[in-house]
Amino acid sequence: MTTQGFKQAPHKLLVIPGPIEVSDEVLYANAHPSMSHVSPEFVPVFGDCIRMTRDVVFSAEGQPFLISGSGTLGWDQVAANLIEPGEDVLVLHSGYFGDSFAECIEAYGGKATQVKAEIGAAVSQSEIEKALKAKNYKVVTFTHVDTSTGVLSDAKAIVETVRRVAPDALVVMDAVCSVASEEILMDEWDLDVILTASQKGLGTPPGLSILIASKRAIQKFESRKTPVTSYYASWKKWLPIMKAYESGSAAYFATPPVNLIYAYHASLSQITKSKPSLPERFKLHKEVSQRIKGVAADLGIKQVPTDPAYAANGMTALYFPTGVSAADIIGPLNQKGIVIAGGLHTAIKDKYFRIGHMGVTVVDAERGDVDKLVTSLQDVLKAALTK
Numbered sequence: 046m047t048t049q050g051f052k053q054a055p056h057k058l059l060v061i062p063g064p065i066e067v068s069d070e071v072l073y074a075n076a077h078p079s080m081s082h083v084s085p086e087f088v089p090v091f092g093d094c095i096r097m098t099r100d101v102v103f104s105a106e107g108q109p110f111l112i113s114g115s116g117t118l119g120w121d122q123v124a125a126n127l128i129e130p131g132e133d134v135l136v137l138h139s140g141y142f143g144d145s146f147a148e149c150i151e152a153y154g155g156k157a158t159q160v161k162a163e164i165g166a167a168v169s170q171s172e173i174e175k176a177l178k179a180k181n182y183k184v185v186t187f188t189h190v191d192t193s194t195g196v197l198s199d200a201k202a203i204v205e206t207v208r209r210v211a212p213d214a215l216v217v218m219d220a221v222c223s224v225a226s227e228e229i230l231m232d233e234w235d236l237d238v239i240l241t242a243s244q245k246g247l248g249t250p251p252g253l254s255i256l257i258a259s260k261r262a263i264q265k266f267e268s269r270k271t272p273v274t275s276y277y278a279s280w281k282k283w284l285p286i287m288k289a290y291e292s293g294s295a296a297y298f299a300t301p302p303v304n305l306i307y308a309y310h311a312s313l314s315q316i317t318k319s320k321p322s323l324p325e326r327f328k329l330h331k332e333v334s335q336r337i338k339g340v341a342a343d344l345g346i347k348q349v350p351t352d353p354a355y356a357a358n359g360m361t362a363l364y365f366p367t368g369v370s371a372a373d374i375i376g377p378l379n380q381k382g383i384v385i386a387g388g389l390h391t392a393i394k395d396k397y398f399r400i401g402h403m404g405v406t407v408v409d410a411e412r413g414d415v416d417k418l419v420t421s422l423q424d425v426l427k428a429a430l431t432k
């Protein structure tokens with residue numbers, strides 16, 4: 046891939062849990078000359094994006110939807126297409142994003158019941174089983190990595206439990222903060238919906254809602270009895286568009302974000318067709334995650350996830366040590382040219398901070414991002430602890 050010498054301007058290192066750093070190749074692709082969305086040059090680019098989206102989650106048959114919007118639009122798609130008004134949905138809550146997904150479902154007339162884990166934990170399989178035995182649910186949702194806590198849910202185990210106790214329920218995974226940084230085997234694990242966005246592990250500027258639906262999910266959608274409850278998010282409108290582009294012809298419902306699709310194509314090509322390979326990428330995310338979590342552990346700083354086995358590999362959430370506040374950590378790191386994030390979970394908002402480590406920052410060692418982050422984090426934490 047050529048960037049014709051393009052290099053992005055010097056800037057602070059963005060290591061929040063999305064948006065993340067974007068490679069020069071991806072940014073250059075975003076600067077593609079303006080193109081007609083129905084031109085013969087653009088159609089195969091969109092088609093490739095649909096195919097490579099499947100590859101990232103190891104799905105042979107899932108139906109991708111690439112729609113202008115952010116990750117949030119994925120919730121709207123699920124609520125408007127897969128849930129009919131009055132139907133029950135079980136929302137497994139491992140942080141802030143469970144509440145938001147539930148709120149979205151209710152906005153479309155679905156009935157959301159939440160099972161909430163303690164802060165720093167995921168809902169246990171026995172609690173899921175208990176909830177599924179108490180009521181019939183059309184859909185079960187969970188957050189793969191809850192970006193407010195850094196908790197990684199066990200996707201494979203959740204699907205197994207649902208299939209065993211409530212075989213007809215659809216399993217929907219909010220993977221906005223896990224696609225391309227955590228291993229996801231959509232077909233093998235038998236997930237029904239994976240929803241994500243362009244700006245986190247997928248290393249593309251914000252603006253694209255990315256969703257993959259299983260055959261079972263599409264069948265449930267096609268057999269719904271009441272009309273879809275959204276206009277823009279309706280799969281009735283988008284399914285023919287996705288099928289047309291994938292088969293090599295253009296179709297129109299609403300204009301796709303043409304330049305962003307070029308950028309997404311560049312990023313997907315790096316992720317699925319270049320080195321390091323996808324499995325190597327997951328391994329690198331694990332190694333870098335261990336390194337960053339190790340810096341904190343060595344200084345006695347506690348992670349938000351209560352069990353290290355359920356901590357995400359693409360981000361780290363750390364409690365401020367006693368007597369230390371955001372001003373001692375976030376500001377000084379910013380002065381060293383590093384942008385991290387504060388807390389998000391309402392119950393502990395001012396008590397912790399978050400670092401994102403996904404995408405090029407992790408896989409392209411030549412950039413030196415991780416070394417810079419680790420050294421600066423050590424310096425700033427030590428200074429805060431001895432102030």
Ligand SMILES: *Cc1c(COP(=O)(O)O)cnc(C)c1O
Pocket residue numbers: 063115116117118142188190191192219220221222242
């Ligand atoms: C970021 C995020 C969202 C929301 O995505 P937007 O692109 O901000 O709309 C939803 N769920 C999770 C887990 C996220 O990390």
